[in-house]
Amino acid sequence: MKCTTCDSKMAKGYLLGDRYAIKWQPENTKLLAGVFAKGGITLKNMSSFLRRPKTEAYVCNTCKVLTVDLKTQRQI
Ligand SMILES: [Zn+2]
Structure with missing residues (x-):
């Protein structure tokens, strides 16, 4: 995924919850x-x-922005 601000490649990673879903x-x-x-x-x-x-979430290390593509979420 590319950053919408600076167009750099974003680092793929994950938001991890504890016991319950992240909202x-x-x-x-x-x-x-x-x-x-x-x-x-x-x-x-x-x-x-x-x-x-x-x-799944992406980070731009230049802009320090965290992005979650909501199209990949089951509620959308
Ligand atoms: Zn950026």
Whole structure:
């Protein structure tokens, strides 16, 4: 994947979660009990019983930008 800002090749890697799936929420999301949120985008959860949740992501080391292609996520 190429960086949309500087057109450099981005480094492929993964966002790793702990026990639960990784989610993106808009900044004005209200949390229930300071923890739970409805809606947003749940990033593809590649976890199994023994593996951690993870999703593919790319980093531009020049711009210091992290990118997740939402077309690869199951909710899109
Ligand atoms: Zn860049």
